[in-house]
Amino acid sequence: xxxxxxxxxxxxxxxxxxxxIECRSLDFQATTMFWYRQFPKQSLMLMAxxxxxxxxxxxxxxxxxxxxxxxxxxxLSTLTVTSAHPEDSSFYICSAxxxxxSGETQYFGPGTxxxxx
Amino acid sequence: QQQVKQSPQSLIVQxxxxxxxxxxxxxxxxxxxxxxxxxxxxxxxLLIAIRPDVSEKKEGRFTISFNKSAKQFSLHIMDSQPGxxxxxxxxxxxxxxxxxxTFGQGTILTVHP
Numbered sequence: 001x002x003x004x005x006x007x008x009x010x011x012x013x014x015x016x017x018x019x020x021i022e023c024r025s026l027d028f029q030a031t032t033m034f035w036y037r038q039f040p041k042q043s044l045m046l047m048a049x050x051x052x053x054x055x056x057x058x059x060x061x062x063x064x065x066x067x068x069x070x071x072x073x074x075x076l077s078t079l080t081v082t083s084a085h086p087e088d089s090s091f092y093i094c095s096a097x098x099x100x101x102s103g104e105t106q107y108f109g110p111g112t113x114x115x116x117x
Numbered sequence: 118q119q120q121v122k123q124s125p126q127s128l129i130v131q132x133x134x135x136x137x138x139x140x141x142x143x144x145x146x147x148x149x150x151x152x153x154x155x156x157x158x159x160x161x162x163l164l165i166a167i168r169p170d171v172s173e174k175k176e177g178r179f180t181i182s183f184n185k186s187a188k189q190f191s192l193h194i195m196d197s198q199p200g201x202x203x204x205x206x207x208x209x210x211x212x213x214x215x216x217x218x219t220f221g222q223g224t225i226l227t228v229h230p
Contacts, residue, residue, distance in 0.1 A: 004160075006160075034216075034217070034218075041223075041225075042222075043206060043220045043221065043222050043223050044161070044206070044220050046217065049217055091158075093160050093161070095160075095218075097216045104149050104166070104210070104216060105163065105166070106163070106216060107163070108153070108160035108161045108162065108163075110159055110160045111158070111159065111160045113158070
């Protein structure tokens with residue numbers, strides 16, 4: 001089955017530093033990747049949609065200068081949280097659409113737990 | 118318009134029982150309805166999905182029932198097992214949204230042995 005990986009799985013950083021999270025589709029090419037954040041006991045909130053080779057589309061209320069997204073290839077997207085603050089602490093999850101299928105199916109990564117001290 | 122409303126918020130079922138989770142939507146442009154299962158600290162995993170041209174889809178112990186006129190769909194878990202204890206999310210998307218999913222609020226399912 002389709003596998004999406006994320007790295008790192010967990011990161012702790014000091015306030016003011018930047019953190020990069022990688023999302024890779026391991027056995028398929030992804031036309032589109034999505035980035036979500038999830039707070040404890042809450043649903044997934046879409047942050048941005050990332051298409052290979054083009055600028056990401058951000059959801060309303062998400063600061064594009066704070067959450068930098070790069071989709072350099074059909075198998076890799078990165079999310080950089082710039083100048084992270086404690087309120088950015090959350091569970092970040094990416095997903096990828098399989099280019100080879102009808103394109104409807106999204107496969108999710110295992111998530112990255114970010115803790116900003 | 119874009120919301121998907123999910124109920125109940127939590128559900129407790131005895132082993133062997135049937136778990137039923139319901140979702141309702143307003144946007145008639147939605148044409149793809151997946152269900153995801155999420156364990157604590159993990160990413161969601163696709164369970165089963167349906168399109169509006171069928172009223173029911175079954176995969177193993179999991180069944181989606183879809184009522185287009187009522188704009189509702191539900192997940193039925195037959196013979197529920199303790200290992201099914203997880204959070205379940207319904208979602209919906211449209212063809213024109215590049216697969217962007219709108220998620221329900223989630224249901225925490227606990228199956229007692």
